[in-house]
Amino acid sequence: xxxxxxxxxxxxxxxxxxxxxxxxxxxxxxxxxxxxxxxxxxxxxxxxxxxxxxxxxxxxxxxxxxxxxxxxxxxxxxxxxxxxxxxxxxxxxxxxxxxxxxxxxxxxxxxxxxxxxxxxxxxxxxxxxxxxxxxxxxxxxxxxxxxxxxxxxxxxxxxxxxxxxxxxxxxxxxxxxxxxxxxxxxxxxxxxxxxxxxxxxxxxxxxxxxxxxxxxxxxxxxxxxxxxxxxxxxxxxxxxxxxxxxxxxxxxxxxxxxxxxxxxxxxxxxxxxxxxxxxxxxxxxxxxxxxxxxxxxxxxxxxxxxxxxxxxxxxxxxxxxxxxxxxxxxxxxxxxxxxxxxxxxxxxxxxxxxxxxxxxxxxxxxxxxxxxxxxxxxxxxxxxxxxxxxxxxxxxxxxxxxxxxxxxxxxxxxxxxxxxxxxxxxxxxxxxxxxxxxxxxxxxxxxxxxxxxxxxxxxxxxxxxxxxxxxxxxxxx
Amino acid sequence: xxxxxxxxxxxxxxxxxxxxxxxxxxxxxxxxxxxxxxxxxxxxxxxxxxxxxxxxxxxxxxxxxxxxxxxxxxxxxxxxxxxxxxxxxxxxxxxxxxxxxxxxxxxxxxxxxxxxxxxxxxxxxxxxxxxxxxxxxxxxxxxxxxxxxxxxxxxxxxxxxxxxxxxxxxxxxxxxxxxxxxxxxxxxxxxxxxxxxxxxxxxxxxxxxxxxxxxxxxxxxxxxxxxxxxxxxxxxxxxxxxxxxxxxxxxxxxxxxxxxxxxxxxxxxxxxxxxxxxxxxxxxxxxxxxxxxxxxxxxxxxxxxxxxxxxxxxxxxxxxxxxxxxxxxxxxxxxxxxxxxxxxxxxxxxxxxxxxxxxxxxxxxxxxxxxxxxxxxxxxxxxxxxxxxxxxxxxxxxxxxxxxxxxxxxxxxxxxxxxxxxxxxxxxxxxxxxxxxxxxxxxxxxxxxxxxxxxxxxxxxxxxxxxxxxxxxxxxxxxxxxxxxxxxxxxxxxx
Numbered sequence: 019x020x021x022x023x024x025x026x027x028x029x030x031x032x033x034x035x036x037x038x039x040x041x042x043x044x045x046x047x048x049x050x051x052x053x054x055x056x057x058x059x060x061x062x063x064x065x066x067x068x069x070x071x072x073x074x075x076x077x078x079x080x081x082x083x084x085x086x087x088x089x090x091x092x093x094x095x096x097x098x099x100x101x102x103x104x105x106x107x108x109x110x111x112x113x114x115x116x117x118x119x120x121x122x123x124x125x126x127x128x129x130x131x132x133x134x135x136x137x138x139x140x141x142x143x144x145x146x147x148x149x150x151x152x153x154x155x156x157x158x159x160x161x162x163x164x165x166x167x168x169x170x171x172x173x174x175x176x177x178x179x180x181x182x183x184x185x186x187x188x189x190x191x192x193x194x195x196x197x198x199x200x201x202x203x204x205x206x207x208x209x210x211x212x213x214x215x216x217x218x219x220x221x222x223x224x225x226x227x228x229x230x231x232x233x234x235x236x237x238x239x240x241x242x243x244x245x246x247x248x249x250x251x252x253x254x255x256x257x258x259x260x261x262x263x264x265x266x267x268x269x270x271x272x273x274x275x276x277x278x279x280x281x282x283x284x285x286x287x288x289x290x291x292x293x294x295x296x297x298x299x300x301x302x303x304x305x306x307x308x309x310x311x312x313x314x315x316x317x318x319x320x321x322x323x324x325x326x327x328x329x330x331x332x333x334x335x336x337x338x339x340x341x342x343x344x345x346x347x348x349x350x351x352x353x354x355x356x357x358x359x360x361x362x363x364x365x366x367x368x369x370x371x372x373x374x375x376x377x378x379x380x381x382x383x384x385x386x387x388x389x390x391x392x393x394x395x396x397x398x399x400x401x402x403x404x405x406x407x408x409x410x411x412x413x414x415x416x417x418x419x420x421x422x423x424x425x426x427x428x429x430x431x432x433x434x435x436x437x438x439x440x441x442x443x444x445x446x447x448x449x450x451x452x453x454x455x456x457x458x459x460x461x462x463x464x465x466x467x468x469x470x471x472x473x474x475x476x477x478x479x480x481x482x483x484x485x486x487x488x489x490x491x492x493x494x495x
Numbered sequence: 496x497x498x499x500x501x502x503x504x505x506x507x508x509x510x511x512x513x514x515x516x517x518x519x520x521x522x523x524x525x526x527x528x529x530x531x532x533x534x535x536x537x538x539x540x541x542x543x544x545x546x547x548x549x550x551x552x553x554x555x556x557x558x559x560x561x562x563x564x565x566x567x568x569x570x571x572x573x574x575x576x577x578x579x580x581x582x583x584x585x586x587x588x589x590x591x592x593x594x595x596x597x598x599x600x601x602x603x604x605x606x607x608x609x610x611x612x613x614x615x616x617x618x619x620x621x622x623x624x625x626x627x628x629x630x631x632x633x634x635x636x637x638x639x640x641x642x643x644x645x646x647x648x649x650x651x652x653x654x655x656x657x658x659x660x661x662x663x664x665x666x667x668x669x670x671x672x673x674x675x676x677x678x679x680x681x682x683x684x685x686x687x688x689x690x691x692x693x694x695x696x697x698x699x700x701x702x703x704x705x706x707x708x709x710x711x712x713x714x715x716x717x718x719x720x721x722x723x724x725x726x727x728x729x730x731x732x733x734x735x736x737x738x739x740x741x742x743x744x745x746x747x748x749x750x751x752x753x754x755x756x757x758x759x760x761x762x763x764x765x766x767x768x769x770x771x772x773x774x775x776x777x778x779x780x781x782x783x784x785x786x787x788x789x790x791x792x793x794x795x796x797x798x799x800x801x802x803x804x805x806x807x808x809x810x811x812x813x814x815x816x817x818x819x820x821x822x823x824x825x826x827x828x829x830x831x832x833x834x835x836x837x838x839x840x841x842x843x844x845x846x847x848x849x850x851x852x853x854x855x856x857x858x859x860x861x862x863x864x865x866x867x868x869x870x871x872x873x874x875x876x877x878x879x880x881x882x883x884x885x886x887x888x889x890x891x892x893x894x895x896x897x898x899x900x901x902x903x904x905x906x907x908x909x910x911x912x913x914x915x916x917x918x919x920x921x922x923x924x925x926x927x928x929x930x931x932x933x934x935x936x937x938x939x940x941x942x943x944x945x946x947x948x949x950x951x952x953x954x955x956x957x958x959x960x961x962x963x964x965x966x967x968x969x970x971x972x973x974x975x976x977x978x979x980x981x982x983x984x985x986x987x988x989x990x
Contacts, residue, residue: 338570380519396644397637403568406633406685410571413689417718423689427682434678438671447653485570 022081025074026088026140029066029096033133036062037126044122052114052121059107059125063132067100077494084203085143091495094341094487095139095269098348102261103132105352105469108462109254109359117164124164128258131157135266139273144192144202144227147270151188154263155181155234161258162251165363169250180233180243188230194223204278211281224282228289231271234263236319237326238296245303248315252363256311257355257466260318261348268322268344272329272337276495280332289330293323294422297429304436309367313436314354317393320433321347324426328408331415338492339404339411342485346392346400346477353389353470357382360463365455369439372455374448379457382464383444385471392474394437395430400477405430407485500546502577505587506624508539509594513617516610525609529602532613536595536620543591547584552988555580564630571633572692572702578630581989582841586627586761586768589848592974593760594620596967597753600856603863603963604751606655611648619645619757626765632688632704635772639681639765646762647674650750662749669745676732676742684729687722687773694718709777719781726773727785733766734822737795747815752859755811759818759851764844767825775829775837783832787921790830790913794925796823801935805942809868810861813943814854817894817936821847827929828909830922836912838989839905845985846893846901846978853890853971857883860964861947864957870943875952880959884948886968891944893975895937901978906933 023031040058047054070093073079078089107128114121134153141147159181163174196202198220199210211220233240248256279285297320304316325347329340358367360382365371376383392401412423448454477484512535515521516528564576579587598616605612622645625638651670653663692704698713711719732739743763747755774782797820804816821843828840860883861876862868877884893900913926960968978985 391644397641402637402640406636406689407568407571409685409689410692413686413693420686420690423686427686428679431675431679431682435671435675438674442667442671445648445652481568482566482570485568489570 022086024072025079026081026086028072029069029100030133030136032066032069033062033129033136036065037129037133040122040126040129044126047122049118052118055114055121055125056107056110059129060104062129063100063104063107066132067097067104070097070100080142080205084205085146086137086140087142088140089494090491091273092140092269094491095265096136098345099132099135099139099262099265102258102265102348102352103128105356105466106254106258106262109257109356109466111460111462112359112363113165113252113254116166120164124161127157127160127164131161131258131262135262138266139269141270142204144195144204148185148189148192151185151231154266155185158259158263161255162247164255165252167250170252171250173247173250176243176246180240184230184233184240186230187226187233191223191226191228191230194219195227198223204274208278208280211278216281221282221284224279224285225288228271228274228279228285231267231274232289232292232326234267235271235322235326236296236300236315237323238292238299241296241299241319244300244315244319245307245312248311249309249367251311253311253355253358253361256314257352257359260314260351260355264318264322265344265348268325268329268340271326272340273495275329275332276337286330286332290327290419290422293327293330294425296320296323297327297426301429301432301436305432305439307436308369310358310369310372310440311367313369313440314351314358317433317436318351320429321393324405324408327422327426328411331412331419333411333415334492334495335414335489336411337495338485338488339407341488341491342481343404343408345484345488346404346474349470349473349477350389350392350399350401353385353467353474354393356463356466356470357386357389360457360459360467361455362458369443372440372443373446373452374444374454375457376445377447378454379459382457382459382467385467387441387444388471388474389467390437390441392478394434398475398478400474400481403478403481500549502579502628505539505542505546506577506621506628508542508621509535509617509624510621513614513621516617517614521610523610528609528613529598532601532617533595533598535617536591536598539620540588540591540595543588546579547588547988550579550584550988552581552584552990555584567634572696572704573633574631574703574705575634576630576705577628579628582768582771583627585841585845585985585988586764587624589764589845590620590623590627590761592970593757593848593852596852596970597757597760599963600756600859600967601753603961604654604656604753604859608652608654611652612654615645615648616753616757619649623761623765627768630705630707632692632706632709632773634704635769636681636685636688639684639769640678642762642765643674643677646677646758647671649754650746650758654751656751665745666749669742669749672742673746676739680729680732680739682729683725684769687725687729690718690722690725691778706772706777711778711780716781719778720784723774723778723781723785727770727789730766730769730773733769734763734826735766735819736789736792736826737799737819740796740800740819743819744812744815747818747855748809748811752855752862755815755855755859756852759815759855760848763818763822764825764848767822767829767840767844770826770829771837771840775832779832783918786830786832787919790827790919790922790925793823793827793830794928796820796826797929798931798935801931801939805935805939807939808870810858810870810873810943810947811855811868813870813939814851814858817854817939818847818851820936821851824906824909824929827913827922827925828905830925831909831912831916832918833912833915835908835915838986839908839912841989842908842978842982842985843902843905846905846975849971849974849978850890850894850902853886853968853975854894856964856967856971857887857890860960865954870946872953873947874950875948877948879952879954879957882965883960883968886960886972887944887948889972890968890975891940893972893979895940896933899976899979901975901982904979904982
């Protein structure tokens, strides 16, 4: 037991310690110390990143009676989740200024969500998975509600309802799985299924489990929440919402598809179909929208659907492409939301109100443009390599999937239209009468935006090392 | 010699200069930027001529020109490799020449944002050179996509030359249209490239996207045909082939003069080069199967668009539509699948590149002086600008295929090539049908000359062409005469 703690739980323990510290401090410190909340949460996440080095990964480590596992795959996802958590928490300065009273609670919840996301990836048991899912889900719900105003309350409530329904479906599937295999442990389920011919009930339960999980990726039928939630949420929380839950859920869905649920062929077609429909829905919705946050929400749903389609055609090569795609995608989104944070959530998020900002801030708008062009998959950015890599994976999966690939390629053209819609007003020339919004960038926002833009360019020009890493991890799963 | 003649230097020099110009440390003085760009383009042109001098056309891959092959993304077999063959050598020289004259003619057309304009111009140059020289399918695709960004800004931005707000809005709209069309085409192209890459990997076991490494043995015929059609849609947007052409007149008309010159002069040729590189030389079997259909499309291009051109009123639109019509001839040359047709096609790329540059230059000069592009209200230019009139007559004569000018050679060669086509009867008939082009093009071009230049002018005190414009038109005319009188200069390089 103690051994397990030292081998795989140290980063989680550190996060837990800082969560308790933040909660205690929120009760005893006076209001004027609200600024230190961000500092403490940054220290907490940094210490967790440092402690990741203590995690046993070679070859695979199972702890707590096989309910938690760690290998290089979970380590990579934990690392990415922590890095995102770090960048999100330093972005939160403007938000906690408006909600001083909740500053400590906000950061405690952020760390809780990060903890939940880390545990989701390393779960080896449906019970652990369920608990971590709820830890992530509930803290996300409160994070969305933190900012003031009616819209954020509505957003949080919608998110809650959707997660509740999807969790119900997930649990239903898990209960069937227990009924078939008599266990909740992934290893036992895999052994049980591979020894016998699987029944239709097994596929139904697998489909329900995956359906329950992918609702947080905004895949149809649970995709509608994305519009209201993205419209009403603060941009620093959106930087969280569009990265950390995505990473965690992709981590577990890919692993479930490879390891315990790999025998289920119906699952592939159901997921592939749902992701194509989602891509279609999100992109056609995106071109009609005028709110930048909602457009980015649609883009995140669309991007998730491309990656999920590739993940559903289970193979090691596809898995490595999905991991690379996620790494690139996360930084593009962080950069984009860092810019929106700089722009200010109080200002109108209509596309037209971004007019002419380029002429006052060349560098920052340039970096933002790199992030958006990366999402669109234009060369020299990481998005280009990631898209090509992803599409090769689908093309290599067989002729049956070529129609899917054609639809995807056409959808990226549709997507380019709304990315241009976001970008073009920034570069427009204005007359002297119109007011151009001036950016008042904080150091933290500039830091996140610059780091993302530089990483996107670096990954676009020298992708080889990271692709090798992704391949190594995918082969070792 | 290896170091001196390096292709990556040729391709990335403009990109490096464009980054230097865009950097905040560089001066924003208009004259310095323009002269700097001009001298870079001039040096680039000389450098490409120097390369041509050392180019061994009989054995292009063993010339002393260095190849550059680095592994870029090993997991996909993408190499950072460049190579020049006979046809790309010609197009590289043409590219650097057209960018040189475009940078000269920018003087009167660009009124603001000089820094951004010249850096985007050089970036576009780099991307186009990359398309012509890359040796790897994915690298080709990368440059193909990269070219969209500078082209968007060059078409859509207001460079201080737009008269009304409506013009500005139109320019923006047509730039978006250009980007979406190109992106749509390039996505089909990507599909083709991915399938080609995958099946070639299956047949040869070699993970490589180099053109020379592609093995087609084991690819079923249906799939080869599918790949060919996908690639043709991609190139057909650029070339353009008829149903995919609607972006072109808008983009060419709304862009400023130097950009119209670049777009019509060289950007369209990337489509033709793509068909040559992918379909003609890499997948000849499947290409042979589609040539009858393509030849019919080429005829539609030539004749239908010629009628459309005749109906136009805007002088820039006339030139833009006429270049679609001429591109049909390039396509027909490629469809013949014989050596005469291929040479004719490349020859026509060069001659049409020069002619259309000249015509856009004339239209731009007229528009600058008269603020008017409507052919029905223009008039009397001949009496007010005799020197421009002289150039206009000669270039219009060249464009309708009068002997001694380059287009004459290429049009005749195309038709000879089509009649010699062994593979299909359709191409032969297409060759016969292409003859009316000569008549139709003289109809609309002479209308352009007659309505625009004769009669009475409503504007007074117009200056004749300046020394810059004289140099541009003069060098274009010199090129047309040179290739028209000694066609062997180009034909011997093609081999």
